[in-house]
Amino acid sequence: MLAAGDIEWIFRGTVIKPHSRRSVDICEDQLIVVDKKGYIAHSAPAGGAESAVVLDLVEKGEVAKDRFVELGADGWLLPGFVDTHTESRIDRDPNGLGKRVYARLVQRLLQNGTTAASVFGTISVEANLVLAQAFLDAGIRGQIGKVAMDQHSIPTYIETTSSSLSATRTFIERMRALDAASQPLVEPVITPRFVPTCSLELLRGLADLARETGARVQSHMCESEGMVAVCREMLGGKSDVEVLDELGLLHDRSLMAHCTHSSAPDLALLARTGTSIAHCPLSNIYFSAERQLPLREAWDAGVRVGLGSDISGGYRVGLDENMRWAVGVSRLREGRRAEVRVGGKEEKSKSLAISWKEAIYLATLGGAQALGLDRDARRVGTLDVGAAFDAQWIEVGGPASRVDWFDLEDEEGGEGRRVTTEEKVEKWWSNGSEVDRKAVWVQGRRVYSQ
Numbered sequence: 001m002l003a004a005g006d007i008e009w010i011f012r013g014t015v016i017k018p019h020s021r022r023s024v025d026i027c028e029d030q031l032i033v034v035d036k037k038g039y040i041a042h043s044a045p046a047g048g049a050e051s052a053v054v055l056d057l058v059e060k061g062e063v064a065k066d067r068f069v070e071l072g073a074d075g076w077l078l079p080g081f082v083d084t085h086t087e088s089r090i091d092r093d094p095n096g097l098g099k100r101v102y103a104r105l106v107q108r109l110l111q112n113g114t115t116a117a118s119v120f121g122t123i124s125v126e127a128n129l130v131l132a133q134a135f136l137d138a139g140i141r142g143q144i145g146k147v148a149m150d151q152h153s154i155p156t157y158i159e160t161t162s163s164s165l166s167a168t169r170t171f172i173e174r175m176r177a178l179d180a181a182s183q184p185l186v187e188p189v190i191t192p193r194f195v196p197t198c199s200l201e202l203l204r205g206l207a208d209l210a211r212e213t214g215a216r217v218q219s220h221m222c223e224s225e226g227m228v229a230v231c232r233e234m235l236g237g238k239s240d241v242e243v244l245d246e247l248g249l250l251h252d253r254s255l256m257a258h259c260t261h262s263s264a265p266d267l268a269l270l271a272r273t274g275t276s277i278a279h280c281p282l283s284n285i286y287f288s289a290e291r292q293l294p295l296r297e298a299w300d301a302g303v304r305v306g307l308g309s310d311i312s313g314g315y316r317v318g319l320d321e322n323m324r325w326a327v328g329v330s331r332l333r334e335g336r337r338a339e340v341r342v343g344g345k346e347e348k349s350k351s352l353a354i355s356w357k358e359a360i361y362l363a364t365l366g367g368a369q370a371l372g373l374d375r376d377a378r379r380v381g382t383l384d385v386g387a388a389f390d391a392q393w394i395e396v397g398g399p400a401s402r403v404d405w406f407d408l409e410d411e412e413g414g415e416g417r418r419v420t421t422e423e424k425v426e427k428w429w430s431n432g433s434e435v436d437r438k439a440v441w442v443q444g445r446r447v448y449s450q
């Protein structure tokens with residue numbers, strides 16, 4: 001156990017713990033201790049023997065009072081949300097307008113409980129560095145992409161093949177210099193916008209650059225009927241999935257947004273190569289209303305999937321609405337199960353619909369897995385011992401909260417029926433908003449509070 005001087009925070013109360021079985025456990029009266037480096041040193045029931053030692057330190061005043069947080073009867077901790085696909089493009093005046101927009105963006109992300117985000121920036125190296133600095137200043141994790149494209153775009157927003165490759169290389173070097181920590185908060189991502197806007201030469205060059213530098217890769221893939229048709233026409237009948245794979249852009253550091261038109265062989269390929277999917281249900285309703293991501297089938301195939309807001313493809317910053325839409329569209333798919341199931345046999349017992357608990361997993365640990373943030377020492381996405389403390393504190397029932405509940409009196413003078421913690425969490429999941437979010441931490445640092 002840590003000495004009092006090594007303790008940064010102690011939390012007592014309900015903790016929502018995502019796990020790799022793709023759901024969450026709701027654990028009441030837990031004790032979490034965070035060390036000075038921002039890692040979880042202890043996570044166990046508050047009534048246990050080791051927890052008693054920690055509580056004793058608090059009792060004796062050896063840990064400062066403001067470092068001990070009681071989460072309250074109507075409060076809980078859960079990991080921060082990981083937004084696997086957002087877009088933020090400021091083409092001009094990066095140091096003026098850009099700074100203002102990006103500062104607002106990171107503030108909105110934190111208000112909404114997002115502690116890590118993968119972002120499509122713009123083609124400008126300078127603007128993307130301003131964006132990365134905004135993430136650093138706010139203390140939020142960012143995987144920032146300099147968009148690359150050399151064809152089929154407007155004349156004022158396009159690069160040549162060689163300038164795109166050299167600017168991407170410069171961007172990676174400058175981003176890494178901006179945050180040279182061994183586990184950086186912000187990281188550069190190689191970002192071909194999507195196949196129709198990139199020549200094969202550019203895609204090949206970006207794949208080589210990813211291999212050489214170890215940088216992650218992100219793009220959009222089989223997003224809509226129109227995009228699938230355009231790709232096949234341009235690529236001599238091949239799909240964008242096949243071409244990205246042939247060029248070596250699908251691997252375990254790759255993240256592909258949307259993938260709504262994935263076939264069963266596509267999902268098997270993504271699983272085999274370790275490629276992740278950013279699922280953006282609200283955006284998909286606008287841009288590919290004809291089809292939604294085969295999420296259950298992707299999970300069954302073994303693909304890592306996270307949730308994305310795709311602002312401004314979707315209208316809501318943050319993941320709360322997207323968790324709800326993920327459940328909603330999966331229920332519609334279940335309603336049309338025989339018609340929409342991708343691959344495999346009809347199994348009466350296995351629903352295509354996902355539950356609200358699966359949606360919380362998707363928005364937290366699922367996203368961290370999709371961004372590879374769970375794989376190194378940070379182990380983002382859980383609140384287990386050893387993980388970086390990226391967390392949000394929710395407390396419902398305040399005057400502006402949209403979450404209401406009523407305990408039932410027993411008519412015969414008994415104890416009645418009290419609303420359980422799990423029921424309160426589900427009510428928050430359904431109706432909660434920013435007003436229920438008391439504070440947010442990244443790597444143990446409190447980066448937002450109200």
Ligand SMILES: [Zn+2]
Nearest residue numbers: 087257310313
């Ligand atoms: Zn997008």
